[in-house]
Amino acid sequence: MSQHRVSIFDTTLRDGEQSPGCSMNLREKVRMAIKLQDLGVDIIEAGFPIASEGDYAAVRAVAAQCRELKVAALCRTAEQDVARAAEALKDAAHARIHTFCATSDIHLEHKLKKSRSEVIDMTRAAVRQARNYAEDVEFSAEDATRSDIDYLCEVLEAAVDAGASVLNVPDTVGYTTPVEYTHLVEQVRERVVRDRDVIISVHCHNDLGLAVANSLAAIEAGARQVECTINGIGERAGNASLEEIVMALHVRADRLPFATNIKTSELYPTSQLLSSIVGFDVQPNKAIVGRNAFAHEAGIHQDGMLKDRRTYEIMRPEDVGVPRTTLVLGKHSGRHAVQKRCEQLGHELTRQQLDAAYRLMTTLADTQKHITDADLDRIVSDVSGTPRRPAREMAAQEAGYGFGV
Ligand code: KIV
Numbered sequence: 001m002s003q004h005r006v007s008i009f010d011t012t013l014r015d016g017e018q019s020p021g022c023s024m025n026l027r028e029k030v031r032m033a034i035k036l037q038d039l040g041v042d043i044i045e046a047g048f049p050i051a052s053e054g055d056y057a058a059v060r061a062v063a064a065q066c067r068e069l070k071v072a073a074l075c076r077t078a079e080q081d082v083a084r085a086a087e088a089l090k091d092a093a094h095a096r097i098h099t100f101c102a103t104s105d106i107h108l109e110h111k112l113k114k115s116r117s118e119v120i121d122m123t124r125a126a127v128r129q130a131r132n133y134a135e136d137v138e139f140s141a142e143d144a145t146r147s148d149i150d151y152l153c154e155v156l157e158a159a160v161d162a163g164a165s166v167l168n169v170p171d172t173v174g175y176t177t178p179v180e181y182t183h184l185v186e187q188v189r190e191r192v193v194r195d196r197d198v199i200i201s202v203h204c205h206n207d208l209g210l211a212v213a214n215s216l217a218a219i220e221a222g223a224r225q226v227e228c229t230i231n232g233i234g235e236r237a238g239n240a241s242l243e244e245i246v247m248a249l250h251v252r253a254d255r256l257p258f259a260t261n262i263k264t265s266e267l268y269p270t271s272q273l274l275s276s277i278v279g280f281d282v283q284p285n286k287a288i289v290g291r292n293a294f295a296h297e298a299g300i301h302q303d304g305m306l307k308d309r310r311t312y313e314i315m316r317p318e319d320v321g322v323p324r325t326t327l328v329l330g331k332h333s334g335r336h337a338v339q340k341r342c343e344q345l346g347h348e349l350t351r352q353q354l355d356a357a358y359r360l361m362t363t364l365a366d367t368q369k370h371i372t373d374a375d376l377d378r379i380v381s382d383v384s385g386t387p388r389r390p391a392r393e394m395a396a397q398e399a400g401y402g403f404g405v
């Protein structure tokens, strides 16, 4: 099946950084940008230059360091904003000016206090101004998913006429659903893009936990750029998670025939770098990069995994750069996993000894969350009479709270 190419627009350093607790200094932003370049993203949105001196400097520094991809700077549809974004990008190898204006009545009335025709004029003027500085101009209709569709199409038409080549229809408040978003993208494609060389971009927030599902629906409907962040960081409940979108396209290429430029084995290292920079981990059950994404505790699952990993894993940990699958010994584990770990630790148990060790392990597991190698060693020593191994040796052997297969 032939594959369409989808561009990955990473906004970890802009929308991601806007979320509470995620601010990064210049050195951290550059470090992250270099990692994103190695990961293979197509565009890095490096900041919002008018917002602060720090953002301006970060866009300049990222543009100086990342020469193999596009660097985008965000600006409102105001003259000074556009000029500041252009100045920040002036030394970029490949620059994109990304200008945005809200199009929903609720934003026009209560936030911008502008009429619909004023917003159309502002859009036209900002895109024209941006085109004086850069070939590549993206226009975003903020709160597109709560906008009147006829008016949204009028604003987007004005942006294309003024020279925008990328049209973004963000789900700014994470409100849409996959079917509704599909319809929106199809309308924009049919009514605005038509046969012109204009890319539809999507940008989804996760307030209802639908950001990735909505992004995938939009790609199927014709979007060819997707805006997302590492670990899904971003305003409120976050942005669509880059690693989830990429792996959904990768694992389900049979249903979603869309290619990206991402080196999937760099996903986990990139996620880890971001966590270390912002100072907090993703939740353990986070898809793709969470601590439990490749961990198994239930006995039936562990038994299946030890026979053939495909029984309970739809991708290999190494495909996303996770070092290995882990089997966690706990109260749900079975004999097979206990036997395997005992063997790995160098204990050969008879059938009766294994049964006894298994019973002791499940009793202990009722009182504590995980069974460590030191616990197992003590149990084995009790049932087989072999001496315990030195604590230092056990500590050196123990890897996290599980063991690898
Ligand atoms: O969520 C949003 O609408 C945005 C725009 C600035 C693209 O972040």
Ligand code: ZN
Residues within 6 Å of the ligand: 015, 170, 172, 203, 205, 235
């Ligand atoms: Zn956003």
